[in-house]
Amino acid sequence: MTTMTEASVREFKMPDVGEGLTEAEILKWYVQPGDTVTDGQAVCEVETAKAAVELPIPYDGVVRALHFPEGATVDVGTAIIAVDVAGGAPAEAPAEQPKAEPEEAPKAEEPKPEGRQPVLVGYGVATTSTKRRPRKGPEVTVPPAAQAIQTELNGHGAAVPAQPRPLAKPPVRKLAKDLGVDLATITPSGPDGVITREDVHAAATPVAAEPAVATPVTAPAAAPAVPAPAATAPAVAYDGARETRIPVKGVRKVTAQAMVGSAFTAPHVTEFVTVDVTRTMKLVEELKQDKAFQGLRVNPLLLIAKALLVAIKRNPDVNASWDEPNQEIVLKHYVNLGIAAATPRGLIVPNIKDAHAKTLPQLAESLGELVSTAREGKTSPAAMQGGTVTITNVGVFGVDTGTPILNTGESAILAVGAIKLQPWVHKGKVKPRQVTTLALSFDHRLVDGELGSKVLADVAAILEQPKRLITWA
Secondary structure: OOOOOOOOEEEEEOOOOOOOOOEEEEEEEOOOOOOEEOOOOEEEEEEOOOOEEEEEOOOOEEEEEEOOOOOOEEEOOOEEEEEEOOOOOOOOOOOOOOOOOOOOHHHHOOOOOOOOOOOOOOOOOOOOOOOOOOOOHHHOOOOHHHHHHHHHHHOOOOOOOOOOOOEEOHHHHHHHHHHOOOHHHOOOOOHHHEEOHHHHHHHHHHHHOOHHHHOOOOOOOOHHHOHHHHHHOOOOOOOOOOOOOOOOOHHHHHHHHHHHHHHOOOOEEEEEEEEEOHHHHHHHHHHHOOHHHOOOOOOHHHHHHHHHHHHHHHOHHHOEEEEOOOOEEEEOOOOOEEEOEEEOOEEEOOEEOOHHHOOHHHHHHHHHHHHHHHHOOOOOHHHHOOOOEEEEEHHHHOOOOOOOOOOOOOOEEEEEOOOEEEEEEEOOEEEEEEEEEEEEEEEOOOOOHHHHHHHHHHHHHHHHOOOHHHHHO
16 A cells, blocks of 8 residues: 655545444445546445445545555545545655645645544535646556556547546446446436446346356357356356355345344244235225325235234334343334345345334335335445334245344344235135235343234234224224
């Protein structure tokens, strides 16, 4: 790592983009040494233990050095990029040009108070609006690789001004990285020149057909006759290897740590109930036609979530946490309802804040936003903090039920199994009915068998007779 000695060089440190995070992985750099950056411009995308976010630079200048490569995990508070805020001589040769800075350079930006750490947009912003001239090409030391690209673009070896960064949302950038697609080569089709997922997939289509040719294959000659599976299979060549080791980091690492801590700290108890949800399924279809739910996502999970909220209202002691240092039970008078979501980055559990206070249409709107945000990879760290009770829907995978592990700091989690048409005794006769199995895991330090059974029985009763929502809510 090159040490910056000029007063004009600012070291931008890895900020804590979530509460209590200690490290983050650099997914992608958007700039290279020699590029000009402006206040608020995103310079890289990083993945924390909770989400992927872009980091904006809090001042103007010229990039002098990137201290870590893509894929590196960096501790919070460690400098990751050096920026010359005065646009002076290259920092790699301070001894040769010790006074190359213009006399008025220090006045271009007032020094920030000591101890002020640059973080996200809105912090550490320069107090002046002085504009700087674009730097001349010869003054910037362009790396050989970058110069080769510049030569290919403009037909000669002279350095060219930094090209505007392609416009794309973080999930789209992540998709492009995973597919090996350079965003700069894509013609955007989205509004205002924004690159969409479809643009990335379209750009990746001709590349996806080439792995069989580019990658050495030891299979028999007849193997290339089946090209379709090769296009959809992961781009990993095992070459006969018996094992593959995958680094555990990011969301998966923290999830694993939390599950181990929960399983071996809280004494888990799981209870099960199988329930006829035929009336609930009919109500779902009716709500889809209701004007109050137009444009909203209405599904069984919505009514299951509402049933759990009503059960918690009737049995408030289940909504609590265990304070080990103080040896206290903390009763929560609010419900932040967590919804487990499987994403490409791993399992995350964002929660709906103050779900207990929402009407059914409001709850439907919040559920829709939560699911959409999680699928796009845009869930913020704040959205995954402060949960009190969780629902995990294993039924979407065709699973009947499970024994879910509690999220750390929560007292209960409800698993919902697949809803299937089964023979069921209804009004004294065997009839085909929509049936599912619910499983409630709870912390036995906080919730005894009676309380846990009451909560699960209330949820089941509401789903069997959803009219109870009117009288119990």
